Amino acid sequence: MFKGAHRGDSFFKNNIFIGILVFALWYGIFESFANYAVLNDNVKHINFIMSLRNGEKIKTNNNLIYAGRTKNYWFLYNRKTHFVRALKNDNVSIIDFDEILK
Numbered sequence: 001m002f003k004g005a006h007r008g009d010s011f012f013k014n015n016i017f018i019g020i021l022v023f024a025l026w027y028g029i030f031e032s033f034a035n036y037a038v039l040n041d042n043v044k045h046i047n048f049i050m051s052l053r054n055g056e057k058i059k060t061n062n063n064l065i066y067a068g069r070t071k072n073y074w075f076l077y078n079r080k081t082h083f084v085r086a087l088k089n090d091n092v093s094i095i096d097f098d099e100i101l102k
Contacts, residue, residue, distance in 0.1 A: 050074070050087070051094040058087075 046066045050058040060066055060076065067077035067084060074087045 047098040049096045049098065050092055051096070052087070052091050053093050054091070 047060050063079050065077050065079065067075040069075065072089050074092065076085045
C-alpha cells in the first residue's frame with residue numbers, strides 16, 4: 001500500500017498523494033482556526049475612519065472591525081451579520097487611524 005523509503009528518498013516523495021492530503025488538511029485546519037481567532041476573540045482591533053471617494057465615511061467600532069488587507073483591497077468584518085465587506089483601494093481616499101479598541 002505505502003512505498004517505503006529507499007536510499008534517502010522521503011516518505012512523502014514516494015507517496016505524493018498522502019503528502020498532498022496531509023498538507024491540504026493542515027492548511028485547511030490552520031487557516032480556519034486563524035481566521036476564526038482573529039474575528040471572534042476579544043483582541044485589540046485597529047480603529048480608523050475610512051473616507052471613500054464618493055464622500056461616504058466608514059468608522060470601525062466593536063461591531064465593524066478591520067479583518068485584513070491585501071495589495072488591492074481592505075476587508076471589514078461585521079460581527080452581527082457575519083459578512084465581510086471588501087473595499088477596493090481605488091475607492092479609498094483617506095484613512096485616519098485613531099486608537100486601538102480594547
